[in-house]
Amino acid sequence: MSPVETSHPASAAPATAAAAPAVVAAPRRIDWFPYLLLIPAALLTLVIVAWPLIETFRLSFTDASLRGESYVGAENYVEIFEDDFAEIMIRTFIWMFLGVTLKIVMGVIGAVLLNAALPGRAIFRILVMPPWIVPIAIGVFMWSWMYNGQFGMISGLAQRFGLIDGPFEFLAYGTSAFLATVVTDVWVGTPLVALYLLAAMQSIPTELYEAAWTDGAGRFYRFRRITLPLIAPSIFTVALLSAIWTFNSFDIIWILTEGGPRGSTTTMIIDTYKTAISRFRFGEGAARAVMILVCLTAFAGAYLALMARSQRDAR
Amino acid sequence: MINKYTLWEKVGLYAAIAVFLIFILAPFAEAFMVSLRPIESVFRVPYQFFSDDMTFAAYVDMWSEVPGLARYIFNSFFIAFCVTVLALICIIPAAYSFSRFDYRGRNSLLTAFLAINMVGAAVLIIPLYKLMFSLGLLNSYWSMILPGAAFTVPTGIFLMRSYFLRIPRELEEAAYVDGAGRVYTLWRVILPVALPGIVVVTITTFITAYAQQFLFALTFNGKDEFHPLTVGLYQFFGRERILWNQVMAASLVGTLPVLIVYVFLQKYIVAGLTAGAVKE
Numbered sequence: 374m375s376p377v378e379t380s381h382p383a384s385a386a387p388a389t390a391a392a393a394p395a396v397v398a399a400p401r402r403i404d405w406f407p408y409l410l411l412i413p414a415a416l417l418t419l420v421i422v423a424w425p426l427i428e429t430f431r432l433s434f435t436d437a438s439l440r441g442e443s444y445v446g447a448e449n450y451v452e453i454f455e456d457d458f459a460e461i462m463i464r465t466f467i468w469m470f471l472g473v474t475l476k477i478v479m480g481v482i483g484a485v486l487l488n489a490a491l492p493g494r495a496i497f498r499i500l501v502m503p504p505w506i507v508p509i510a511i512g513v514f515m516w517s518w519m520y521n522g523q524f525g526m527i528s529g530l531a532q533r534f535g536l537i538d539g540p541f542e543f544l545a546y547g548t549s550a551f552l553a554t555v556v557t558d559v560w561v562g563t564p565l566v567a568l569y570l571l572a573a574m575q576s577i578p579t580e581l582y583e584a585a586w587t588d589g590a591g592r593f594y595r596f597r598r599i600t601l602p603l604i605a606p607s608i609f610t611v612a613l614l615s616a617i618w619t620f621n622s623f624d625i626i627w628i629l630t631e632g633g634p635r636g637s638t639t640t641m642i643i644d645t646y647k648t649a650i651s652r653f654r655f656g657e658g659a660a661r662a663v664m665i666l667v668c669l670t671a672f673a674g675a676y677l678a679l680m681a682r683s684q685r686d687a688r
Numbered sequence: 689m690i691n692k693y694t695l696w697e698k699v700g701l702y703a704a705i706a707v708f709l710i711f712i713l714a715p716f717a718e719a720f721m722v723s724l725r726p727i728e729s730v731f732r733v734p735y736q737f738f739s740d741d742m743t744f745a746a747y748v749d750m751w752s753e754v755p756g757l758a759r760y761i762f763n764s765f766f767i768a769f770c771v772t773v774l775a776l777i778c779i780i781p782a783a784y785s786f787s788r789f790d791y792r793g794r795n796s797l798l799t800a801f802l803a804i805n806m807v808g809a810a811v812l813i814i815p816l817y818k819l820m821f822s823l824g825l826l827n828s829y830w831s832m833i834l835p836g837a838a839f840t841v842p843t844g845i846f847l848m849r850s851y852f853l854r855i856p857r858e859l860e861e862a863a864y865v866d867g868a869g870r871v872y873t874l875w876r877v878i879l880p881v882a883l884p885g886i887v888v889v890t891i892t893t894f895i896t897a898y899a900q901q902f903l904f905a906l907t908f909n910g911k912d913e914f915h916p917l918t919v920g921l922y923q924f925f926g927r928e929r930i931l932w933n934q935v936m937a938a939s940l941v942g943t944l945p946v947l948i949v950y951v952f953l954q955k956y957i958v959a960g961l962t963a964g965a966v967k968e
Contacts (some may be wrong), residue, residue, distance in 0.1 A: 404789070406789070406870055407789035408785075408791070410781035410784055410785035411785050413782070414779065414841055418804060419832075419838075420819070421816070422804050422838055422839035424815065425814075425815035426812065426815075427815050428814075428818070429811075432814060432815065462955050479708075483708055486704055489705075491693075491698070491705075497705055500712065501708075501709070502950065503713070503947060504715075505707035506899075506957075507903065507943040508899040508901065508917075508943065509899060510902040510941045511724065511918060514713055514921060514922075514939055515719045515933060518718070518719070519718060523731070523733065524730065524731050524732065524735065525735070526714070526737070528737020529736075533734065540733075560712070563712070564712070568958055572897065608943055613826060617805075617806050620808075621807075621808025621809075621811065622808075623808070623810040627906075642808070642810045645814075646810060650817065655814050656815075662811050669806050677802070677803070
């Protein structure tokens with residue numbers, strides 16, 4: 374069961390229902406019906422996900438290109454680390470860490486604001502979502518115009534308020550381009566985090582707040598002592614999920630900078646894509662992809678362990 | 689009362705909400721304003737948010753200046769529609785199997801599906817490219833539909849399963865007592881009851897499918913007539929002079945239908961998406 378469901382009031386019941394005996398108990402004989410039901414999903418997943426996973430590992434030990442392939446052992450791995458791969462890994466982790474941290478901070482703030490009992494909050498909730506609903510690519514088109522130095526909104530307003538002297542081309546310099554991609558990533562990811570944490574906040578029983586209020590606890594004290602501890606597991610879960618998505622993020626950087634200027638926004642995903650698809654070096658690209666999978670496996674392991682624990686707690 | 693705010697608290701909260709929403713909505717507002725400017729005013733210094741020469745001309749001109757625009761928008765919807773149908777064919781039986789039956793390997797299989805969610809499509813792009821190449825699917829709709837569906841199935845299974853789990857088992861037992869077969873029971877008894885859940889899964893899958901087309905189209909498709917809106921517009925980015933007002937107008941027109949659907953069904957969509965915690 375997905376861990377989010379525990380923070381979702383409507384789905385609190387199924388956790389216990391799952392433990393009940395199944396409708397169709399098949400003593401002795403193997404019942405094939407439930408397996409048959411899995412065939413379409415399994416088939417699609419095997420072809421599009423499972424086989425490519427294995428193939429990525431195999432290719433990483435070859436020099437595959439469009440012209441053919443032969444086994445080269447661990448050569449690709451040696452090569453990429455002699456190259457600037459370590460630097461790319463560090464950059465990827467900084468990019469991910471900055472993005473996830475800011476998304477969580479913005480998400481908590483957003484959830485608190487959306488949870489406030491104010492007239493109009495139904496409308497605020499609707500207005501928060503668009504970055505998440507529109508295709509990421511479309512949102513990033515808008516941002517790439519915003520970052521335009523000559524005519525874009527950010528540079529234009531900053532000049533008007535005297536923050537900068539002349540036009541500033543955000544995507545033309547390493548550091549500013551890096552930060553610009555982070556900001557856009559935060560913009561794309563914040564709505565989900567905010568609404569996810571809002572759902573967690575709304576599942577906290579109001580009696581807790583009322584009891585604290587009766588005892589004279591102030592608003593900030595109630596937030597710190599009731600809200601924050603109770604949504605902490607949700608924050609942790611969403612941070613981990615967000616880390617995985619941020620790590621896998623492709624569209625944002627590709628559209629804004631294609632990894633430039635001079636590689637300063639090249640994350641592991643962008644690097645793999647460039648090696649494999651732009652330069653058709655499948656073998657070397659696969660080795661770079663395997664390194665991504667190693668990182669993802671660590672995240673996935675943490676996520677699954679977290680879920681197993683929350684499922685145990687739910688029983 | 690506990691939720692009563694003082695005047696200053698109210699002012700503070702509304703101000704904070706305003707700042708938050710400005711961050712969220714500024715790109716949309718700017719995109720809309722750009723779409724209303726004639727191209728000379730788009731490239732104007734100093735920057736002005738409002739200008740006095742606003743016009744809807746870009747919304748008319750773009751259909752002729754961006755030759756494939758109508759086709760791109762159609763493609764986006766067509767691909768998302770096919771992805772949704774294919775994904776549902778996979779999701780519904782699998783979710784039913786995971787929610788109703790007890791069999792060897794069920795939990796490991798479920799975990800395996802969950803693990804797929806961790807792997808982004810971009811990581812597997814090399815074998816996927818080779819696969820599409822050897823199946824002869826490069827430069828076809830299928831090269832965008834098949835991966836699109838595969839990467840929406842896991843989330844859909846989890847979401848759909850949580851709806852199936854809420855349906856009381858007595859319903860099936862009653863059908864079996866009446867002599868109904870299992871396929872008949874699923875088709876005629878369970879699916880009608882699960883319809884609200886199916887609707888939510890359909891909408892969320894469609895929105896995800898509509899949103900995630902960029903990578904597959906960029907990589908697997910080189911034929912202009914098959915491109916979805918995102919890649920269709922992206923092609924203009926390499927040009928010397930980008931007609932930003934038309935690009936923005938086209939972006940807004942292409943996302944408007946999804947946004948309208950969202951505004952009307954947002955309660956279900958938010959419940960669905962936060963329950964499965966979807967979307968890359």
